[in-house]
Amino acid sequence: MPTFHPISDLINNTTTIDNGAHILYMYSEVDRYVENAVTYIYNGLISGAIVLFSESEEIIKLMKKQLYLMDLQDSHLENLICLSSNEFYLNGLEIDFVGAGKKFNSLLLPFIDRGHSIRTWGGVPLVNHESSLEWVQSYECKCDTFIFNHQMISVCAYNALTTSAYVQNELLKIHTHLMTDDLYNLSPLYNQDNHKQFSMNQKEELQKIERQYKHLKDLNARLAFENNLVKLKNDSIKQSEQKLRQIINALPIPIIIRRNSSVLFLNDEAREQFLTNNQQEELASFFHKYDDYLLVSPNSEELLEHQLSLKNDLTKYYLVNSINLLFEDEEAILHAFVDVTQEKENEKLMIRSEKMTIAGELAASIAHELRNPLTAVKGFFQMMKQTEEKVELYYNVIDAELSRIEQIASELLTLAKPHTDDRKDYNIVQLVEEVKLLLTSQTNLNNIEICLEADHREMFINCDNNKVKQVFINLIKNAVDAMNQGGTISIKIKENSDTITIQIIDQGKGIPKEVLNRIGEPFYTTKEKGTGIGLMVCYQIIESHKGTIHVASQVNVGTTFTITLPRSEQLLDQVN
Incomplete structure (x- = not known):
């Protein structure tokens, strides 16, 4: 379906040809604007008219490109006069309608005097609507008179998107026709009486409208600026989010x-x-x-x-x-x-390795500890064989010694159990007493006494009992190793508001300051046959129970390890 150009219908109208027309073209789309302009120029040149076309350099290039594709002869094209609208209408950066009027007359009157038909098309570049309105009105009124005196057809083109409504309204009063990209009609406001200059009241009213327009324009510019800022921020946020997605995905x-x-x-x-x-x-x-x-x-x-x-x-x-x-x-x-699966597996291996080391070191003292009650049991059985009397004392001694063997064996088996992380509420005093029992044989062999002091007989923590016992075994064994001359290892258990503190105090040779700073480092040891993982495991176990270990030492006086563990939350809730 061919494209309809309203300008073609308008300029081929008999009334328009006979009387002339002053057409106000309010355009919105550049492509449609160029099509209408090309149609207007083509029809004018074919009819033998002189065509004056004033527009921007860019529009002129687009027009000529399409015009050269049509069946026009050189004689037709010689009647086309193209002028830059900026050169025609502007003086510097300001619009100059007086100068434009003079150029208009000087260009067209020679052709009119020779009897040529005239058609004009001007794209008017309104730089400042507020200050231009009175000049526009005066210029367009003079053009209107000139056009009808010489039966011309003239198109005055304005950008509908940038020309304010009140300026368009005034232009309708001094143009015979209104045309858009797709439609045309007679101007409903045209009247030659409108050619009079504005009265003072009209000027004041227009100035008031101009001020309101300027205010609205400023507001619109501010809103456009703020809207642009918001758009930029949103674009920046989207770009940042996209980059973040890419980084996270990698x-x-x-x-x-x-x-x-x-x-x-x-x-x-x-x-x-x-x-x-x-x-x-x-x-x-x-x-x-x-x-x-x-x-x-x-x-x-x-x-x-x-x-x-x-x-x-x-x-x-x-x-x-x-x-x-x-x-x-x-x-x-x-x-x-x-x-951290691999780290967990490594931790289990280290703990198991340390358990095996402890079990090996304790083997000799435990064997000695078990041999004593076994010797007593064997001796009493021999005495019972030699007499038929049932001596109650013999039974009591045998029973006590067997119970002691059972208890020591149980503690040793507990130490050798596989690593688990089964945490329950345990009485810390009882755990320390069980460790004390297990290490009694070793401390006896080294002429060392373990003294336990506790604020209460029952103080509970939530823990893995095997792991916590392993910490105490490690620390007490280290204390035994440091006390070559024998002495006392004091274990003090104190209850605080929400924690329990366990201190292990020895009377050993102490730790030098340069060594103290490296306590707990992986594989660091001062022992000839040490592995360097014992204290590291102790630190890991206590930290996993949300506790802390602090060590203080003085050379030739002794060392104190202070362990702080949280009290059982369940028991804390009951107290509160």
């Missing part, structure tokens, strides 16, 4: 962003580790656990440990770091899962 650890129970984003590593192993239920369990934890400790920055059981019966351990953030303009939580 990380070698699983990252999950969620809101409540809904997962919003998983990086590739999270998809591989969790979705391929169908760990959705395990993740939901962790989310619930984390949310419950936040209710209790809303400001805590502690890393949570989470355990996942895979379908192939393997277990993975993760340290989970969580932060709150905005994701897609709403609050969300980011969880970063650091796989």
Whole structure:
């Protein structure tokens, strides 16, 4: 379907040809504007008219490009006069309608005097609507008179998107026709009486409108600026979010962003580790656990440990770091899962290795400890064989000695148990007494006495009893090794408001300052046959129980290890 050009219909109208026309063209689309201009020029040149076309250099180039594709002869094209609208209408940066009027007359009158038909098209560059209105009105009125005196057809083109409504309204009063990109009509406001100059009242009214227009224009410019700032910020946020997604996706650890129970984003590593192993239920369990934890400790920055059981019966351990953030303009939580499974396995191996070392070192003293009651039992049995009397004393001694053997064997078996992480509430005083019993044989051999002092007979902590016992065994054995001359090892247990403090005080040779600073370092030892992992394991065990170890020492006086552990939360709740 061919494109309709309203200008073609308008200029071929008989009334327009006979009487002339002063057309106001309010355009919106550049492509349609150029098409109408080309049609207007083509029709004018074919009819033999002189055509004056004033527009920007860019529009003139577009017009000529299309015009040269049409069947026009050189004689036709010689009648086309093209002028830059800036040169025609402007003087510097200001619009000069007086100068434009003079150029208009000087260009066209010679052709009119020779009897040529005239058509003009001017794209008017309104630089400042407020200061230009009176000049526009005066210029267009003179043009209107000139046009009808010489039966010309003239198009005055204005940008409808940038020309204010009140200026368009005034222009309708001094143009016979109104045309847009697609339509044309007679101007409903045209009247030659409007050619009179503005009265004072009209000027004041127009000035008032101009001020309001300027105010609205300033507001619009400010809003456009602020809107542009908001757009730039939003674009920046989107770009940052996209970069963040790319960075997170490239990380070698699983990252999950969620809101409540809904997962919003998983990086590739999270998809591989969790979705391929169908760990959705395990993740939901962790989310619930984390949310419950936040209710209790809303400001805590502690890393949570989470355990996942895979379908192939393997277990993975993760340290989970969580932060709150905005994701897609709403609050969300980011969880970063650091796989510490290998570290856990290494820790188990170290603890087991240390247990085996302790068991080996204790073997000789325990064998001696077991031999004493066995000798007593054997002797009393021989005495009982030689007499038929049932001596109650013999039975009591045998029973006591067998119980002692059983107790020592139980403690040794406990030490050798595989590593677990089964935490319950235990009486710390009882745990220390059990360790004391296990080490009595070794301390006796070294002429050392263990003295236990406690604020109360029952003080509870939540712990893995085997691990905590291993810490006490390590520290007491180190104290024994440091006391070559014998002496006393004091163990003091004190109860505080929410913690329990255990001090192990020896009378050994002490630790030099340069060595003290390295206590607990992996594989650092001052013993000839030491492994350097005993104290490191002690520190790890206490830290995993949210406790601390501090050491103070004085050469030739002794060393004090102070262990602080949290009291059982369940018992604390009962007290509170």
